[in-house]
Amino acid sequence: MTDLNQAIRDIVGDKGFIAEPEQLIVYECDALTLEKKIPTAVVLPANRAEVIAIMQLCHAHQVPVIPRGAGTSLSGAVLAVEGGIVLCLSRMQQILMMDLPNQRALVEAGCVNAWVTRAAQEGGYYYAPDPSSQYACTLGGNVATNSGGPHTLKHGVTTNHVLGLELVLPDGEPLWLGVHPDEGEDHSGIDLRGAVIGSEGMFGVVTQVLVKLMPEPECYETLLVVFESVEQASRAVGAIIRDGIIPGALEMMDALITRAVEEAYQFGFPLDAGAILIVELDGDSLQTKLDSEQVQALCTKQGAREIRRAASAQERAELWKSRKRAFGAIGRISPNYLTQDGVVPRSKLPEIMHYITEVSSRYKLRICNVFHAGDGNIHPLVLFDERDADQTARAVQAGEAILERCLELGGSISGEHGIGVEKRSLMERQFSEHDLQAMKDLRSVFDPHGRCNPHKVFPTAKRCADFFIRKQAPA
Numbered sequence: 001m002t003d004l005n006q007a008i009r010d011i012v013g014d015k016g017f018i019a020e021p022e023q024l025i026v027y028e029c030d031a032l033t034l035e036k037k038i039p040t041a042v043v044l045p046a047n048r049a050e051v052i053a054i055m056q057l058c059h060a061h062q063v064p065v066i067p068r069g070a071g072t073s074l075s076g077a078v079l080a081v082e083g084g085i086v087l088c089l090s091r092m093q094q095i096l097m098m099d100l101p102n103q104r105a106l107v108e109a110g111c112v113n114a115w116v117t118r119a120a121q122e123g124g125y126y127y128a129p130d131p132s133s134q135y136a137c138t139l140g141g142n143v144a145t146n147s148g149g150p151h152t153l154k155h156g157v158t159t160n161h162v163l164g165l166e167l168v169l170p171d172g173e174p175l176w177l178g179v180h181p182d183e184g185e186d187h188s189g190i191d192l193r194g195a196v197i198g199s200e201g202m203f204g205v206v207t208q209v210l211v212k213l214m215p216e217p218e219c220y221e222t223l224l225v226v227f228e229s230v231e232q233a234s235r236a237v238g239a240i241i242r243d244g245i246i247p248g249a250l251e252m253m254d255a256l257i258t259r260a261v262e263e264a265y266q267f268g269f270p271l272d273a274g275a276i277l278i279v280e281l282d283g284d285s286l287q288t289k290l291d292s293e294q295v296q297a298l299c300t301k302q303g304a305r306e307i308r309r310a311a312s313a314q315e316r317a318e319l320w321k322s323r324k325r326a327f328g329a330i331g332r333i334s335p336n337y338l339t340q341d342g343v344v345p346r347s348k349l350p351e352i353m354h355y356i357t358e359v360s361s362r363y364k365l366r367i368c369n370v371f372h373a374g375d376g377n378i379h380p381l382v383l384f385d386e387r388d389a390d391q392t393a394r395a396v397q398a399g400e401a402i403l404e405r406c407l408e409l410g411g412s413i414s415g416e417h418g419i420g421v422e423k424r425s426l427m428e429r430q431f432s433e434h435d436l437q438a439m440k441d442l443r444s445v446f447d448p449h450g451r452c453n454p455h456k457v458f459p460t461a462k463r464c465a466d467f468f469i470r471k472q473a474p475a
């Protein structure tokens, strides 16, 4: 490894290379803190030429490479399961081109999501996919996980907003896929751009992304709707969509998370609410106002006890800030939490929320919920104390039980956080052997030796029992 270390240093310089054990600890996990593994080294290239050179070198030495952005993944997607080089794009954060007349921007993959909107805002545009982690996560990570966010209900997830991208293959060959920044929109041929989006770093390293920008809507109507119960709020979600209204965002918070968020940030959420919906409508002024009135009528019919409307842009921004920092508020009520990410058909929301309550009492753990209700994309946060092995095991089991129920209800094991190492064993529950083989075959076209982000997504022969060690602890 010493020769390789020196060769890497020659490419990226001392600033771009980390191999000191105490510094490597920073990279031992992502936001799924249950699984940790110290990588062999971390490399921080400053530009695409350095990425290409590093990939060529690692290919020649047959060393696994784990692409990494900000490390906010919630599924262990950047874990160096058997060591290897973590290739972290966080120094490549430039916005290379802001092309407002053509409503697009070219950004380096390490650019933080929110910075794209910040740069486009002056011209009246924004980048629509807005994961709640958008002040930290990178465009490269968003592409690799096909990220969603509160505002992807109406406007679509990452794949709907990426026109093209550069992928450096595991052997170091760069490819441009999709619309090229120097050309007009050409969508002919097989959409390999689409194949890379959601491939969780297993197809190569994304270095640049050409994103679509959207014009800022003329008007926003942002409503905070208070219900006595999750059941009522869930029914209201169904009623709104059934009525033909697709809000820009339709988010739910249950009683436990609402209290935690209020105690942390003092926005003004009612501490005794059974559940809260945040409904945001956007578009031209007249239609948005009509839709807002209709939503308020529908919510009242489902039992809403109070409806507040954001009276200013500042109030709207404060409301979203509180919602997007909800996970951070958990630190006040629990030492640890496990975020689950499942999907159910919207009509099954009342059923899955009821089931989550059952799971909470069966496993004797508190579970709070803050999620993209309009998409049926649930995020139960299972609260536990990692210092207690029994609680930890129960938390993992509770999370799995919820995902299994999502499948039974016709849903999915992931809405936006990906599979990583966390949900590999559940892939066989959702996909047939043929489906999984087709995915593996596609991966091997890009990465024939399986050295780019190995041990992710696909179940192993040992069904992950080797890795998710805490599952083995006594329940």
Ligand SMILES: Cc1cc2nc3c(=O)[nH]c(=O)nc-3n(C[C@H](O)[C@H](O)[C@H](O)COP(=O)(O)OP(=O)(O)OC[C@H]3O[C@@H](n4cnc5c(N)ncnc54)[C@H](O)[C@@H]3O)c2cc1C
Residues within 6 Å of the ligand: 030, 031, 066, 067, 068, 069, 070, 071, 072, 073, 074, 077, 078, 089, 109, 110, 130, 131, 132, 133, 136, 137, 138, 139, 140, 141, 142, 143, 144, 145, 146, 147, 148, 149, 150, 200, 201, 202, 204, 205, 206, 207, 327, 328, 416, 417, 453
């Ligand atoms: C508080 C919180 C809230 C969140 N809210 C949301 C949400 O609303 N919606 C949502 O979708 N997700 C959410 N997430 C999950 C996470 O932020 C997203 O998955 C995000 O896209 C990860 O970006 P990242 O830069 O941190 O990537 P990382 O965590 O570093 O990596 C994630 C995956 O992308 C791959 N990858 C990263 N960069 C590259 C690259 N340049 N080329 C190839 N592969 C790459 C990695 O190998 C890995 O497989 C949340 C996470 C947290 C902690």
